[in-house]
Amino acid sequence: MENNPLSLSILIEEGKEIKKQITRIPNPPGFISSYFDYKIADVSKYEKWKYTVIRFLTSKYNGDRCIKDFEDTLEKFQKHNNPKYFEELIGILASCEAIPIIPRAQSSSKGGNLFNINLTQKQTQTQEQSQIMEIFVEAIKDEISGRQLKELQNIIKEEGNTEKARTKIEDKIKSWGENIMASIIANVITNPTVVNGIIG
Numbered sequence: 001m002e003n004n005p006l007s008l009s010i011l012i013e014e015g016k017e018i019k020k021q022i023t024r025i026p027n028p029p030g031f032i033s034s035y036f037d038y039k040i041a042d043v044s045k046y047e048k049w050k051y052t053v054i055r056f057l058t059s060k061y062n063g064d065r066c067i068k069d070f071e072d073t074l075e076k077f078q079k080h081n082n083p084k085y086f087e088e089l090i091g092i093l094a095s096c097e098a099i100p101i102i103p104r105a106q107s108s109s110k111g112g113n114l115f116n117i118n119l120t121q122k123q124t125q126t127q128e129q130s131q132i133m134e135i136f137v138e139a140i141k142d143e144i145s146g147r148q149l150k151e152l153q154n155i156i157k158e159e160g161n162t163e164k165a166r167t168k169i170e171d172k173i174k175s176w177g178e179n180i181m182a183s184i185i186a187n188v189i190t191n192p193t194v195v196n197g198i199i200g
Helices: 008-020 043-060 066-080 083-098 119-143 146-159 163-175 178-189 192-199
Strands: 022-025 037-040 105-107 113-115
Touching: 008 022, 008 043, 008 083, 043 066, 043 083, 066 083, 119 178, 146 163, 163 178
Parallel strands: none
Antiparallel strands: 022 037, 105 113
């Protein structure tokens, strides 16, 4: 376990595998219902995943609303095992991975709930992240052709944010030659914003 520590990415991937194995239970002949029941192929795997996720969220995101969101959605899912709600469970985990820290409710001196939000800091961080993203995207677009960019986009669409996608992207860029990779890195480093950061 030390060599493969638990993470949201792992839990999300395990959740996706479980969802693939959820199948609809056919209604008996002549039976009409306003809803459908579904079954989980490996109930034991699902139960282990469910409780692992709850413990993980409780330990890493104590006080965050994602725990209640997950448990509420879990309750909806378990009524009929509808994969729609399971997809929401995965979405909640993905949101935690995308935005790991959110403001938490704190008790005020008057006994009410107060959100401790530093908007200026949050906006600054968002702007910096957006600026960094633009630098990298522009550096890549400047050095590769439209066809090559399309190839990268297709890999990301097919594989998502996975280790497999990363490997395929690395292989694809290597196939274009070392010069392209060097040009992209040089393009990033010589960006005025990055230069100022390096020089200080």
